[in-house]
Amino acid sequence: MGGDDFAGKAAAEAKGLNPGLIVLLVVGGPLLIFLIANYVLYVYAQKNLPPKKKKPVSKKKLKREKLKQGVPVPGE
Numbered sequence: 001m002g003g004d005d006f007a008g009k010a011a012a013e014a015k016g017l018n019p020g021l022i023v024l025l026v027v028g029g030p031l032l033i034f035l036i037a038n039y040v041l042y043v044y045a046q047k048n049l050p051p052k053k054k055k056p057v058s059k060k061k062l063k064r065e066k067l068k069q070g071v072p073v074p075g076e
Helices: 003-015 019-048 059-069
Strands: none
């Protein structure tokens, strides 16, 4: 039958790997690992780290913003 034929071909191809394939694996492998690790860390950080606290806005800035929007500022 030709059951051994496939195994023989696979062994021959493994010995003479395509140089392009090697380059793809050497470059693509670490890149893929890097991207996956980044994603995992990002998800982990979103779950476990507290959200950043906003800096308190000064009264002066608040006044300026209200003036820009045309809202009358109390005490003027």
